[in-house]
Amino acid sequence: MPTLETRCDDRLMTEADIPAVVAMERLACQLPVHAWTEDNYRSSIRAGYWMRVRQDRHSGRIVGVCVAMDGIDELHLLNIAVDVDFRGQGLARDLLALLYARCRARRAPCLWLEVRPSNERARALYLREGFADIGRRKGYYPAPEGREDAIVMRRLIDPIDMSPTSEVPHALD
Numbered sequence: 528m529p530t531l532e533t534r535c536d537d538r539l540m541t542e543a544d545i546p547a548v549v550a551m552e553r554l555a556c557q558l559p560v561h562a563w564t565e566d567n568y569r570s571s572i573r574a575g576y577w578m579r580v581r582q583d584r585h586s587g588r589i590v591g592v593c594v595a596m597d598g599i600d601e602l603h604l605l606n607i608a609v610d611v612d613f614r615g616q617g618l619a620r621d622l623l624a625l626l627y628a629r630c631r632a633r634r635a636p637c638l639w640l641e642v643r644p645s646n647e648r649a650r651a652l653y654l655r656e657g658f659a660d661i662g663r664r665k666g667y668y669p670a671p672e673g674r675e676d677a678i679v680m681r682r683l684i685d686p687i688d689m690s691p692t693s694e695v696p697h698a699l700d
């Protein structure tokens with residue numbers, strides 16, 4: 528049986544992907560209101576953010592999405608989601624690895640993100656991936672009853688990873 532890696536392609540996200548990505552993410556999130564809207568994706572495309580989807584080669588099904596913003600000396604992960612049917616198979620890890628490669632290619636020594644304290648799955652992923660808690664943003668996220676804080680996390684990109692030979696060309700897309 529082929530592995531996920533050989534069955535899936537990573538590519539840039541386009542406007543045409545938005546409905547499928549939103550549908551996938553709404554099912555993946557604990558609550559549909561946690562998911563990005565079509566407008567969020569449209570404005571991110573307009574803003575020129577780094578946006579990639581992982582797509583099953585045979586069915587065309589989009590099984591993962593990752594959005595990040597370039598900063599000076601840093602990258603900021605804005606969103607990541609994996610199809611519920613493909614959970615726990617390392618897809619999110621793979622998408623994060625593309626981001627680490629982009630950090631190295633852009634010589635950005637750290638990657639930032641925000642996450643809901645209630646999102647245990649994502650928290651576990653980030654902690655296992657070497658992100659550390661840096662602080663909290665009060666009332667950052669909308670929640671069914673009021674607002675929810677965000678935990679701000681940061682992962683330093685190992686200086687040894689910053690050598691020019693470690694660049695991954697397609698991560699620059």
Ligand SMILES: CC(C)(COP(=O)(O)OP(=O)(O)OC[C@H]1O[C@@H](n2cnc3c(N)ncnc32)[C@H](O)[C@@H]1OP(=O)(O)O)[C@@H](O)C(=O)NCCC(=O)NCCS
Pocket residue numbers: 555556557606607608609610613614615616617618619620621641642643646647648649651652653655
């Ligand atoms: C969070 C999310 C992206 C993880 O995707 P995933 O592809 O299942 O993650 P991976 O398979 O790469 O898992 C890697 C790590 O995640 C954690 N993880 C995976 N499944 C888990 C589970 N059932 N319970 C707790 N942690 C789990 C583990 O730390 C795992 O490491 P391990 O394989 O060494 O045990 C996915 O669940 C998702 O799309 N959630 C909804 C959207 C979301 O919350 N995004 C984050 C916004 S900040």
